[in-house]
Amino acid sequence: MIGIIDYGVGNLFSLRSSFAAIGEACVVTGDPAEIRRADRLILPGVGAFADAADKLRRSGLFDLVIEEAQRGKPLMGICLGMQLLFEKSFEYGEHQGLGLIPGRVEPIAKTVAPGLKIPHIGWNALQFRHKSGILEGVEEGSHVYFVHSYHAVGCEAFTTAVTEYGGLLTASVQRDNVAGCQFHPEKSGQVGLAILKNFANM
Amino acid sequence: MITKRIIPCLDVRDGRVVKGVNFEGIRDVSSPVELARTYSDSGADELVFYDITASAEGRRLFTDVLTETARSVFIPLTVGGGINTLEDFDRVLKCGADKVSVNSGALRDPTLISRAARRYGDQCVVISADVKRVDGVFTVFARGGRDNTGREAIEWIRRCVGEGAGEVVLNSIDTDGVRGGFDLEMLRAVSDAVDVPVIASGGAGCVADFVTLFKTLPRVDAGLAASILHFGEVTVADIKKALRDEGVNVRI
Numbered sequence: 001m002i003g004i005i006d007y008g009v010g011n012l013f014s015l016r017s018s019f020a021a022i023g024e025a026c027v028v029t030g031d032p033a034e035i036r037r038a039d040r041l042i043l044p045g046v047g048a049f050a051d052a053a054d055k056l057r058r059s060g061l062f063d064l065v066i067e068e069a070q071r072g073k074p075l076m077g078i079c080l081g082m083q084l085l086f087e088k089s090f091e092y093g094e095h096q097g098l099g100l101i102p103g104r105v106e107p108i109a110k111t112v113a114p115g116l117k118i119p120h121i122g123w124n125a126l127q128f129r130h131k132s133g134i135l136e137g138v139e140e141g142s143h144v145y146f147v148h149s150y151h152a153v154g155c156e157a158f159t160t161a162v163t164e165y166g167g168l169l170t171a172s173v174q175r176d177n178v179a180g181c182q183f184h185p186e187k188s189g190q191v192g193l194a195i196l197k198n199f200a201n202m
Numbered sequence: 203m204i205t206k207r208i209i210p211c212l213d214v215r216d217g218r219v220v221k222g223v224n225f226e227g228i229r230d231v232s233s234p235v236e237l238a239r240t241y242s243d244s245g246a247d248e249l250v251f252y253d254i255t256a257s258a259e260g261r262r263l264f265t266d267v268l269t270e271t272a273r274s275v276f277i278p279l280t281v282g283g284g285i286n287t288l289e290d291f292d293r294v295l296k297c298g299a300d301k302v303s304v305n306s307g308a309l310r311d312p313t314l315i316s317r318a319a320r321r322y323g324d325q326c327v328v329i330s331a332d333v334k335r336v337d338g339v340f341t342v343f344a345r346g347g348r349d350n351t352g353r354e355a356i357e358w359i360r361r362c363v364g365e366g367a368g369e370v371v372l373n374s375i376d377t378d379g380v381r382g383g384f385d386l387e388m389l390r391a392v393s394d395a396v397d398v399p400v401i402a403s404g405g406a407g408c409v410a411d412f413v414t415l416f417k418t419l420p421r422v423d424a425g426l427a428a429s430i431l432h433f434g435e436v437t438v439a440d441i442k443k444a445l446r447d448e449g450v451n452v453r454i
Binding site for chain 1: 323424
């Protein structure tokens with residue numbers, strides 16, 4: 001059973017539908033006992049980093065997610081959920097993340113060429129870096145759907161894919177059992193479903 | 203680099219997809235769920251659903267259609283039509299919408315945009331503007347193109363983006379349903395005025411119109427199409443192939 005962590009951030013309808021479409025049982029939950037019982041965990045998220053980190057703390061799940069990941073349970077962060085995996089974020093101030101992957105979250109404006117629109121919204125191509133289980137069978141150059149204004153930096157040792165937008169943006173990362181996608185696999189058509197399936201088998 | 207997006211637009215009334223010419227003369231086309239699947243399979247980058255029903259029963263059918271589509275189509279879904287309050291945002295987001303487009307609701311109360319952007323994020327709020335030339339001035343219309351608001355369009359769109367709208371859909375009433383090509387003059391004025399993605403709507407009549415759009419106006423991010431796709435004369439794949447052949451970056 002896949003546990004989609006519900007801490008009051010973002011719309012979980014599509015994630016739940018995606019797992020249903022690939023025949024994987026999942027539960028949307030904020031209940032610690034259920035999260036402990038799940039075989040693997042998805043950490044979703046949209047919005048601002050500080051607000052999401054606060055909500056995760058207030059729902060008492062911040063330390064639990066760290067514990068479960070350190071115990072070796074497969075965990076995948078999506079979009080803001082991926083950003084939360086890092087040590088800190090510089091989105092409106094400086095905020096602590098879960099610290100499961102070394103690196104920090106910075107505005108993409110520092111990376112992308114001037115004149116390009118921010119947020120980075122739309123379909124962009126993956127360029128592979130380190131090998132990753134969640135990208136197994138996905139062709140290099142496949143397009144996935146992004147919506148973000150911040151991305152992870154200083155995490156080259158764990159970067160599994162980047163995307164080019166007037167500069168290279170971190171698209172996905174993996175450190176052992178902890179993976180993250182900056183893009184939305186649940187909105188990335190067949191490629192996205194394949195990535196979710198890989199996670200379900202990780 | 204990010205690709206140009208092709209976005210089929212489904213006007214839904216009483217649970218069916220319909221399409222009119224110059225916003226009038228609506229004809230029945232087909233089942234939204236089936237059409238959405240077909241488009242997604244042929245390479246659509248996103249889908250827009252406009253709810254053009256007036257009755258409560260029609261609205262219920264619309265949310266059913268949206269929910270069923272969102273369960274089986276895994277590309278971004280934008281919903282518009284009848285969005286007047288934050289509760290309306292909530293209603294469609296719960297049925298699987300990713301973005302919500304506002305038009306008349308924002309004209310009545312521009313704080314709707316800022317309130318929605320604060321709650322759901324800028325990326326979720328799309329301003330859809332129906333614009334027509336009145337004595338040579340780009341003018342915003344409300345209520346599906348029926349009411350002249352007297353507002354100058356560029357100023358209005360700039361204001362909406364300032365309030366937090368993360369994307370602009372520009373519907374030219376002058377070219378809508380006529381299939382004579384996109385309204386390049388109007389689109390240029392808008393895409394020069396804002397820094398968020400601009401989606402061209404109204405006027406696509408053939409594959410070449412999309413090539414002209416992106417070649418002439420590289421700042422436009424996406425093209426919306428309804429009639430030429432619904433009647434099956436042209437597929438999303440045809441449009442993308444032509445764009446790729448002309449050197450426009452698309453997802454194939």
